[in-house]
Amino acid sequence: MPSPEPSSVLRSPKLWIGSGLIVAVVSILFALLYVGGNVDPKGNLRDLPIALVNSDRGADTNGKHLNLGDQVVSGIEKSAANNDSFSWQVVSRQEADKRLGQGKVYGALVVPENFTATVAGLSNPKATEAKRPVLTVLTNQSAGSIGSSMASQANQKAAHAASARLGKDLLDRAAAQKAPLAPAAKLMLADPVNVEVADGHPLGTHSAMGLSAFYYALVLVVCGVLGANAISSQVDTALGYVHTDFGPFRQRMPLRHTSRVRTLAVGTVLMLGLSVVMGSLVELATVGILDMDASHLGLLWLYSVGTIAAVGVSALAMLAVFGTPGMLVSTIVFIAMAVPSSGATVPLEALPGFFRTLSEFEPLRAITGGTRSILYYDAQGDAGLTRAWISMGIALVASVLFGFGMTRLYDRKGLHRVPRPDESSDTAAAPAAA
Incomplete structure (x- = not known):
């Protein structure tokens, strides 16, 4: 007597339920983990480390020693007091380079040595050719491209805000001196600082x-x-x-x-x-x-x-x-x-x-x-x-x-x-x- 044909394995509820549970767990778990961790980086941002360097040596103006680099740093720290997205670390240039070279900061904002002297030259009526001061934004792609981009955006925003504050002071000084200014000079004094972006820790082209x-x-x-x-x-x-x-x-x-x-x-x-x-x-x-x-x-x-x-x-x-x-x-x-x-x-x-x-x-x-x-x-x-x-x-x-x-x-x-x-x-x- 011929043996009966075995029933199709597809009719087994255990096969469907077991396989379904496995693929369901894998699908939802990978979706929640991969997308959940990356869906809102700005909203989840807390204490991204950025180096803040003040190398300004200051300058003597009107009989007083002035250091505008200190004002830039204090202005950034004051603005960041109510913002926990970034952690500004005030360090020396040497320490900043060290932290950039260890991936411990995602970028840096550097005030140069001649910053005050250059700013003072803009409002000096005897100056024949004004030179705009520079704030340097250093990136660090080696620590992660997204983190470096976030730090760069924050640094540039802080640098432009510092430039606007300095511009207001310079325009007030010019008004106090009652010296007529050409429209081009007013525009330059309103936003006096050049913001330059440079690579703080260069990598090779095959990285x-x-x-x-x-x-x-x-x-x-x-x-x-x-x-x-x-x-x-x-x-x-x-x-x-x-x-x-x-x-x-x-x-x-x-x-x-x-x-x-x-x-x-x-x-x-x-x-x-x-x-x-x-x-x-x-x-x-x-x-x-x-x-x-x-x-x-x-x-x-x-x-x-x-x-x-x-x-x-x-x-x-x-x-x-x-x-x-x-x-x-x-x-x-x-x-x-x-x-x-x-x-x-x-x-x-x-x-x-x-x-x-x-x-x-x-x-x-x-x-x-x-x-x-x-x-x-x-x-x-x-x-x-x-x-x-x-x-x-x-x-x-x-x-x-x-x-x-x-x-x-x-x-x-x-x-x-x-x-x-x-x-x-x-x-x-x-x-x-x-």
Whole structure:
């Protein structure tokens, strides 16, 4: 008698419900995280750090020593008293250059040494050729293009406001002297300051306008996550737990009963070894083939290998503990939550509070900071490299303890992936004895 045709798997409610829940969670989670973190950077902006430099030496006018640079600084600080979007840091030019070179400020506004003397020359009736004073706005794309743009806009706005205040004073002085002014002179005195924009920390032409560090770090994280998934699948295939399809061909190895701890150990050794291959190829592709601007190539290689290894071992631990859902968990942790909280595109100061909290422990922020330090900031530890090494070390140790601790617990409780032959015979003998 012919066997009945099996019912279509599409009629199974469990298949529809299970698949639907997974894709629903992924869809809404990625949408909320990616768009939610970047939808309103100006509205969420808090304490964006900007350096304010007063190098003005002042000048003697009418028997008094005057320093208009101090007035510019005090005017900006007074205007910023009720605005918490920006954090103006009054520092020396040397300190400003240092912070620009470590990515700790997104820009700077510089008052030059001869500022007061140049302004005084505008109202001097004996001057034959007036020279307009200059305020310099320094940008810092290495700290992030959006943050640098925000800082530049704030600096230019502050500089033009300072120019308007000085212009009012100059026009009042001219009126007090009762000296006739030509219309062109009045226009120049009303807005006397030239505002110049310059690059405070120049980058090479092959640095993606300050985003190459983020993309490089993201590649390392993706290599770690995908590498862990591939290694886990290959280990399971080699041990006979799953089969592998190559087009129309199927490979199925004899089953080897292996403990969960040993399986994770095999995958970890593979991950550590193949991280050398992946890290080398990533640097070869980006620096050797694409000509990405990079220095400290030996340190960059070591950092690439270490990052992929730390992320990969962490992802393997999640796969070993959570099983198939571990792939989704690692994707959410290392990519979905990490990218919008990394501060690489939109600065942390322009993210909602939830994402700022995520950035305290999400690995991509630290990894991007370390990459920036190597690529842009001469591998300075204070520029993010030290934090990156410490964060990766903590993550690696925590993942090893979590992964091997949980798999050992599973083994001790007899929760093997496939029942061993002796366990199967014991289970079959129990009903017979009864």
